[in-house]
Amino acid sequence: MFNLKLCGAMALLLLAGTQALAQTSFKSLNYLYSNAGQRTVAGQHNREPNSSPAVQTNRIYSITGQYPGLWSGDFLFASSDVSNRWTMINEAKAQWASGAIINLMWHACPPTQPEPCQWEGGVKSYLNDTQWNELITNGTQLNNNWKARLDVIATYLQDLENNGVEVYFRPLHEMNQGIFWWAGRPGANGTRRLFQLTRDYLRNTKGLTNLIWVWDLQDFSSLSSDLTNYNPGSSYWDVLALDMYYTDGQGYTTAKYNAMVNASGGKPIAIGECEVLPSAGLLAQQPRWGFFMGWAELVFNTNSNSNTSIQNTYFASNVLVRGEMPGWGGALPTAPNLAYNRPVTVSSSENTTNTGSKAVDANGTTRWASTAANNQNIMVDLGATYNINRVRLAWEAAYARDYQVQVSTNGTTWTTIKDVWGKGSAAADDHTSLNAQARYVKVYCINRATSYGFSLFEFEVYGTAAGARALATSTARNLAETPLQVYPNPVTDQLTMRLAPGWESSQVTLFDSQGRQVLREQVAGLSHQLRLSVLPVGMYQLLLNNGRQQVVQRFTKR
Structure with a gap:
């Protein structure tokens, strides 16, 4: 007679082994695979308003002194939030640049109604x-209505792809929840x-x-x-998530966990939403959760947490x-697009619709267009001096055959940092590895490629705050090259800290397992010793802050 319990345990081990070996084309997904069964990424959703899309993430920071490893936002449905989707x-993009995993969801309006719509009778409705x-x-x-709505969302998702951002996309969430129209x-x-x-x-x-x-x-009682x-088929999903709201009155049960592991087929599983955060002990018993995502304001309900x-x-x-995440490669700008919604000056506009501001609104469907003449320009004021390392220009069909990218610190004296002569198509130009300090950036369009004027969908500028280039680059390293290394770990009496350049004048704060300083x-x-002989054994968190940025490491004293 088979030992079913033993067979089940072996199956779980085989699944864990499959997951640990899996490799995908996504850096952030491979990271989940690599941590399977060992560590869980802390995440936080940011609900309305989209005009302040990190409000709950920042509240987590105010409590813990660290940022969640996963940031989540929502395309939403109400007028004010729809109008702030680009925000x-x-x-x-900023969170990705800082090393976070990006999760996006969508409380979509039904295809029987226009967008925006209401919550009651809109998102919560019935077909x-x-x-x-x-x-x-x-x-x-x-x-066709639904696909037209997807066309709108695709514009935002394409912008993220253009900027190298991987998105954990979570549409039609809570499939088994009957209150939503879908x-x-x-x-x-x-x-x-x-x-x-x-x-x-x-x-x-949409590609x-x-x-x-x-x-x-x-987490209904019907989960099994x-x-x-509700399974769309394994080729249609990469991560299986469960929203844990104690809907069945039981919460984080072993039965739910095992059901998710078995259904995952070795793919990552996650706590898609939760009000009550999982404890360290619970995660030790259920180690395959790749991430948990606290739901917006509910996390801060003192009856729950x-x-x-x-x-x-x-x-x-x-x-x-987030401070322990590996980073996703490349320089990390202070702002993903420094030109976003900044003041723009142009030499001319062909009409009152295609104005200069349309080139910096991060909307790939709107554009600036000049009058039908050579020697036109568009200039953006970044508001402060930055180290400029990249300028991206998304041209419409009426592109510039010859043009220059120029910069200035005062708006009067200009330096050319990129010459383009004989451009042969309207394909976007992504000028990287630039090195210039500037407050003002100008595209000086010399000769037209068509009989029309010059036309730009997007004028994007990237860089770091002046004086912070080395620091921003260092934070893009992987864990083996983190700005802070501590050893030995576990430690007995003396802990040695090794710091990267840019961190040599920092403040170090130590917290015990209860969060007490x-x-x-x-x-x-670049090297510093902490004497810990007076501290009791246990787990500690070390927070290093250089006034511009901070990094967190944990260690154990024995």
């Missing part, structure tokens, strides 16, 4: 069977069919290759059957915060 997208069948049938009005329809032609349609359209028709697809359910009835319990989770050795010193030099 949210630029925050996503009858006739409407649903029309929606999932190619070429019908509702099907959800609660099991079976082949139910919610999972719309998920398949959405993925196929964005991947195959987006930066999306890591998250299939998400809620929901994992079958005290500040101490939030700190305990974030300080745990099996939980990863137990030591603070000023560092001088």
